[in-house]
Amino acid sequence: MDMTGKTVMITGASRGIGAESARVFAAAGANVALLARSQDALADLVGEIGEKAIAIPCNVARYGEVSSAVATTQSAFGGLDVLVNNAGVIEPISHLAEADPDDWGQVIDINLKGVFNCIHAVLPIMRETGGGSVLTISSGAAHNAIEGWSHYCASKAAVNMLNRCLDTEEAQHGIRAIGLSPGTVATQMQREIKASGINPVSRLDWSDHIPPDWPAKCLLWMCGPDADRFKGGEISLRDDEIRGAVGLA
Template sequence: MDLAGKTVLVTGASRGIGAATARAFAMAGATVGVMARDAHAVAALADDIDGIPLSGDVARAGDMDNAVGVLRDRTGRLDVLVNNAGLIGPISGLADADPDDWSDAIDVNLKGVFHGIRSALPLMRGQGGGTILTVGSGAAHAPQQGWSAYCASKAGALMLTRSLHLEAHADGIRAISLSPGTVATDMQAAIRDSGMNPVSQLDWAVHIPPEWPARTLVWMCGPDADSYLGEEISLRDEAIRRRVGLC
């Protein structure tokens, strides 16, 4: 897909799916804003892909406003927002979960998506449209032991995608969620090390590389994904993998 002249903002871009996604969009020709709390990591990645470093925390509405503002000032537009930033923790039973850690997951995984949508919408509406993608999870549909914050926040984030489609589709806003399945990242390593629930017992070889969801997110910006507007694409679906060109 040729995205030359387009501007993309990827959150949680310091590593894993986020870093791979930033690289994939840059390879497609887009100008990419890379946002994460780790200023050194985003600066290094931005330098590597000729992108725009945006240090900030999606849990803070002002940081999202600032990131969108920088891209508006630098490029005049925002064509794609990828809400990728996420936390798996705390991995523990409900009765044992630390309230502050539980709240942090909600702040990033759910409120962070809301902050991204809220910040991007005015600019996208003003330019006649845009695409807002959210990295979701199968955890939005089925609970896993020890993942109460993650499951609840991902379910809420999917509802935000559906709400966004309802409210802004007529303004040219394309809203889609992606459930990537299990991906070989630091988050998956933390899950493995926890030893809690069946996901931690999966053989590492079954996890897909982060480049797969990255390539899928780029594909989701094109008309071939329009049948999924307002809903979630599952990368476990072999038909989707074939359409993206992953198998």
């Protein structure tokens, strides 16, 4: 899909799905605004991509930083067409009885409040320009209780409902809200999960995980009309039909 002239803002862009998404969207012609807390990693990625990319250090849990990042993006590229809500954390992994309340809440702040912050900040621009796409990374954990992941499961389930609310309220303004559940992906998060040893996911072999460029390519495909039937819902990358449509099978 040709994204020439479009601007994409990606959170959690310093590694994994976020970094691969930056590469995929830039290769398709888009300008990419890359947000993450890791400034050094962002700088390296921008150096790799070139003039189509800008690095914006940002903690999505802090609305002021997100609002500033959106303003910087608009100033640099003249608009904002796609938001990719990718930033997310899972550590510390622990059972409810042993969970530290502050640590548990921090996961909610990043995984749920961070998504809200980004959506809230981009809506005025997207409304003014006639619409846009808000693509949010979901998870099978949104639908299944997984031992040791209460914070992650709760945050992803809430994000799915937030996505539905966004569609209900903003579809009339041309805003497309779609979630992507990629399955298990070969990223740093899976290394953290494996190190925990708490549940069956931690015992998966590395070869069981899909490469991060698969969800990145799917996110690009989701910007096109073929994904319109999923507005307000969620795409599963475990679905062979979706893999075929994206060109992964």
